[in-house]
Amino acid sequence: MSGQTLYDKLWEQHLVKQRDDGTALIYIDRHMLHEVTSPQAFEGLRLAGRKPWRLDTNLATTDHNVPTTREERAQGNKGIKDPISLIQVQTLDDNCVEYGITEFGINDPRQGIVHVVGPEQGATLPGMTVVCGDSHTATHGAFGALAHGIGTSEVEHVLATQCLLTQKMKNMQVRVEGELGLGVTAKDVVLAIIGKIGTAGGTGYAIEFAGRAIESLSMEGRMTVCNMAIEAGARVGMIAVDDTTIDYIGNRPYSPTGEQWEAAVADWRNLVSDADAAFDKIVTLKADEIEPQVSWGTSPEMVTGISGQVPDPKAAPDDTVQRSHTRALEYMGLQPNQKITDIKLDKVFIGSCTNSRIEDLREAAKVAKGKKVADSIMLAMVVPGSGLVKRQAEEEGLDKIFIDAGFEWREPGCSMCLAMNADKLGAGEHCASTSNRNFEGRQGFGGRTHLVSPAMAAAAAIAGYFVDVRSLPANDATHAQEA
Numbered sequence: 001m002s003g004q005t006l007y008d009k010l011w012e013q014h015l016v017k018q019r020d021d022g023t024a025l026i027y028i029d030r031h032m033l034h035e036v037t038s039p040q041a042f043e044g045l046r047l048a049g050r051k052p053w054r055l056d057t058n059l060a061t062t063d064h065n066v067p068t069t070r071e072e073r074a075q076g077n078k079g080i081k082d083p084i085s086l087i088q089v090q091t092l093d094d095n096c097v098e099y100g101i102t103e104f105g106i107n108d109p110r111q112g113i114v115h116v117v118g119p120e121q122g123a124t125l126p127g128m129t130v131v132c133g134d135s136h137t138a139t140h141g142a143f144g145a146l147a148h149g150i151g152t153s154e155v156e157h158v159l160a161t162q163c164l165l166t167q168k169m170k171n172m173q174v175r176v177e178g179e180l181g182l183g184v185t186a187k188d189v190v191l192a193i194i195g196k197i198g199t200a201g202g203t204g205y206a207i208e209f210a211g212r213a214i215e216s217l218s219m220e221g222r223m224t225v226c227n228m229a230i231e232a233g234a235r236v237g238m239i240a241v242d243d244t245t246i247d248y249i250g251n252r253p254y255s256p257t258g259e260q261w262e263a264a265v266a267d268w269r270n271l272v273s274d275a276d277a278a279f280d281k282i283v284t285l286k287a288d289e290i291e292p293q294v295s296w297g298t299s300p301e302m303v304t305g306i307s308g309q310v311p312d313p314k315a316a317p318d319d320t321v322q323r324s325h326t327r328a329l330e331y332m333g334l335q336p337n338q339k340i341t342d343i344k345l346d347k348v349f350i351g352s353c354t355n356s357r358i359e360d361l362r363e364a365a366k367v368a369k370g371k372k373v374a375d376s377i378m379l380a381m382v383v384p385g386s387g388l389v390k391r392q393a394e395e396e397g398l399d400k401i402f403i404d405a406g407f408e409w410r411e412p413g414c415s416m417c418l419a420m421n422a423d424k425l426g427a428g429e430h431c432a433s434t435s436n437r438n439f440e441g442r443q444g445f446g447g448r449t450h451l452v453s454p455a456m457a458a459a460a461a462i463a464g465y466f467v468d469v470r471s472l473p474a475n476d477a478t479h480a481q482e483a
């Protein structure tokens with residue numbers, strides 16, 4: 001018999017009951033909550049006369065609907081202008097008070113995007129099952145955890161029973177072999193993976209990312225990669241535990257300490273796929289063939305390298321692709337064969353649960369340092385993923401670098417990643433965005449999103465159009481990474 005994959009191990013350790021029809025009940029170690037997908041779940045509990053079953057597993061924060069300007073935030077929840085947004089945020093606050101769940105509310109220094117907050121607090125640990133009513137929960141898999149999004153009715157079920165009814169997925173390994181070139185980041189890696197396997201490539205699989213290029217990523221980079229597993233169709237993305245994982249977790253508020261820490265680390269060391277584990281599918285990419293990526297279309301798989309061009313629908317392999325490319329080009333206002341470097345931008349957004357951690361902000365700041373945002377850019381904003389990221393960035397003087405360059409330095413939240421708060425694109429506007437989805441209307445009605453890395457977004461803000469970060473003079477993006 002062959003060995004077990006990381007996913008097999010995590011599954012087995014949490015399996016409560018397996019039924020013959022394929023359904024299974026698994027135990028959930030950590031449940032994260034935000035304001036969008038929790039109100040009906042709490043309402044369901046209330047109607048059924050139930051209470052959360054294990055309080056200390058739950059951790060809540062408000063993120064999607066919070067405004068990001070300092071003036072609005074100074075007013076607390078009252079700064080939320082949109083009535084529906086306000087109700088959602090206030091409802092989470094009220095539910096957390098009523099049921100005794102820890103919540104980082106709008107002005108808590110620890111508040112932020114749920115997928116930034118969990119790992120930062122040490123609430124996400126290797127070997128855990130982590131769920132949240134949010135599709136980007138795959139992010140937490142970067143820690144050797146089994147993490148995925150759940151729907152609102154499942155949120156209620158997890159609150160009530162601490163278990164989830166689910167089915168085992170198949171195993172896929174995505175290997176990125178070799179070393180990444182200078183200026184090529186985790187975001188470029190995951191966009192290249194999605195470009196290769198497509199947005200349905202991972203459907204039905206739990207993806208384990210592996211290979212030298214993945215191992216060499218920081219935890220921030222690993223989270224960026226796992227965050228977008230869902231854009232490759234996989235609900236679960238994960239990476240094996242190693243020293244990088246363990247170093248990151250030490251001394252965080254929710255991390256174990258003392259003897260418990262020692263015992264936990266010994267256990268966590270086993271959270272790797274066995275050498276003889278069998279995967280249902282293996283995909284391999286060569287790191288040195290990946291260049292900085294830019295999405296040109298309305299799906300994350302519509303992506304190419306910075307030296308590339310927008311495809312010509314006429315050259316599409318079949319009618320379906322031809323139609324989707326034609327429509328995407330029309331929506332995006334782009335011409336067939338247009339060079340990526342000829343795409344002019346109106347706005348730049350550096351933030352979201354994909355790229356708003358300290359390392360992301362450092363990379364963007366390296367590019368922005370001493371430069372000015374182009375006059376043609378009407379808004380360039382940097383939105384830290386959490387209050388703690390913001391504080392750390394300010395301690396390092398990154399806020400000053402951004403502000404001096406003409407960026408707006410905002411308060412933490414999902415912000416312009418999705419048009420659920422005041423930060424939006426206008427119709428027809430092109431935005432270089434470090435977020436994870438470029439669907440039609442995602443950042444605002446008619447808005448045109450181009451997914452890129454933080455360094456690429458900063459470089460685009462300075463130039464006003466896309467430029468290759470690798471071509472910037474020394475001291476900028478690429479060389480900064482050598483240190």
Ligand SMILES: CC(C)[C@H](C(=O)O)[C@@H](O)C(=O)O
Pocket residue numbers: 036037064133134135136149418
């Ligand atoms: C609002 C929430 C349910 C949604 C998700 O599940 O991902 C959001 O975070 C998103 O990124 O589209």
Ligand code: SF4
Pocket residue numbers: 063064113114134136352353354413414417418435436
């Ligand atoms: S930052 Fe964007 S992708 Fe992440 S949870 Fe918020 S809305 Fe979803």
